[in-house]
Amino acid sequence: MSKDYLNKIINGKDKLTGELGKEQEAYREFISGGWKNEEENHTGKIITFLPENFHADKVAESGALIVKMAADSRNSGKYKKETYFYVSEDDTFALKIDETVTAEDSSLTAAVISESESDLSECVLYCPETNKYFLRSQGKDIILTGYKNFDYQRFTFKLMYPKAKIFFLTPKDSDVYTLLSDDASFAVNKYAIEDGNIIAELDNSENIKVVTLKSETCIDFINIQNGKLTIPLILAGSKFELLIY
């Protein structure tokens, strides 16, 4: 950037002319802040999903009604597929769970549906009844495991946005990570490399439910104990981020 031109724009008080005048106008608009609009902030947001007929179902428990929640079912001798819907309290998100049962096995796949096109790539799904967290796979689906013997249709699920991100960056020609946290209250105090792991110590680990690592090649859960994160070097690479929930 030409120092003279930008200096004139930033430090000069006179109104400039020509293309430089247009650049000065842009700069003045920039610092005025008038162009900013409120963007939706999802940091730390938690969306609770309840079974679609949750309230009716509660009545059913008392014996008044029987509600069939299956939205779609196809039966054949070997293969059965059922779909269950859960909706968020404000009705803006839905969770769709497909249950596929074959003679040998059964599997559950969940997908979050949102009209607002929110970016959900960094969210984890949590099931309070089983205290389990799930990551989205490469596509949009979430594979739910360990539900074979449960009446999961009555469970609730929570979609959690990260409340903080910690970036680990290695500048070119350097083998030392530069750390950056978007929330100062979750900064890494120090880190060391031990036995093929990065051991990172957090300033504050209160209220942290779960931590995931996201890099260009993978996304996975990270072990946290007493404020210490154990990050396998093999997952880390030269640049990655930790998402704190």
Place this chain on the structure above:
Amino acid sequence: MPIDHKNRFYVEDNKSLNRFVSGVIKISEEYIRFLIYRGRISSLGNLSPFDTAVDLLAELFKVENGCLVYFKRHFEKLDTIPGSEEEYTKALKQFIYSATLNNLTHIYKLIDPVANKLLRNLKAAYRGENYLVTEIFLNKYVHKKDVAFASKECIDRDTLLNRIIAKNWTVQTTAKEFLACVFDVLESQDQYLQAISLNDLLNIYKELFAIKGKTDFIGEKVSSDIHHKLLFEEIRKGFVVKLNNYLVKKRFSEKERNCIYNIIDDVINCYLNGTQRDSVKELVNRYYGKNGTDSVCYRAEYAIGLLNSEIITLMQKEEMRNVERLSK
């Protein structure tokens, strides 16, 4: 001890480094938001302005001999050492805007691969021809010789586009020839500055590529026309879905959304019929009303840019399919 020019950007501990890096990223993030607002870059995909700033500036935070070496070098080279805190902050911001603008093209690979390829060709062309490049605040400008940026304004994008089209633009097959054509137009007048912003250069080049697809399309005329029509219908349908995602995500008002949809429809019809589209300002006046603000124009320009990328991508895919068919 804070990290600044007074202590030659010495890093005492991780905490102070984290604080400094966060501050720098915040400055860059705000600047990137403004560039997005002005339609200079897209906010496609899942890359937030914060993530973009981290990606663009990661290289700056190299620590050597205990110091942030790039910051130290930059401040050592300054003619005037900042005396006050305010002067230091301004000098720091200047350095960060510059670094962000310089590295901006790195993210095209992720957000707009078509623009990335075209930009690569344009850069090779203007570097090969020894054109000059000047960065100011919002833009980088390409020019053949020294120009006085305070003397005149640059020609607006749509006027230049129309003049290039009027100059038998179909012969422009390489980036080098395109550049020569642009500067022929610029040098043949004296109302405007003989310089062009890199952003306008890229967008005009992209639009010409999108239009060029119609005339250079493979096959004999009649079947080509039908084929072309079908292809554009496919683009119209597919693009509206993508556009809708963008408009919803960015929380455009219904009036803005309708205006953008109508503009895109209008532009596609012009491309299909081989007629010249109206300028963005005229289109916004027609579909939004006379009170259309600059921000609506930026958004419309941006949406047309997206459409052009989509057309080029589909044309290239189609050409590949044709080549495969012919080689069987």
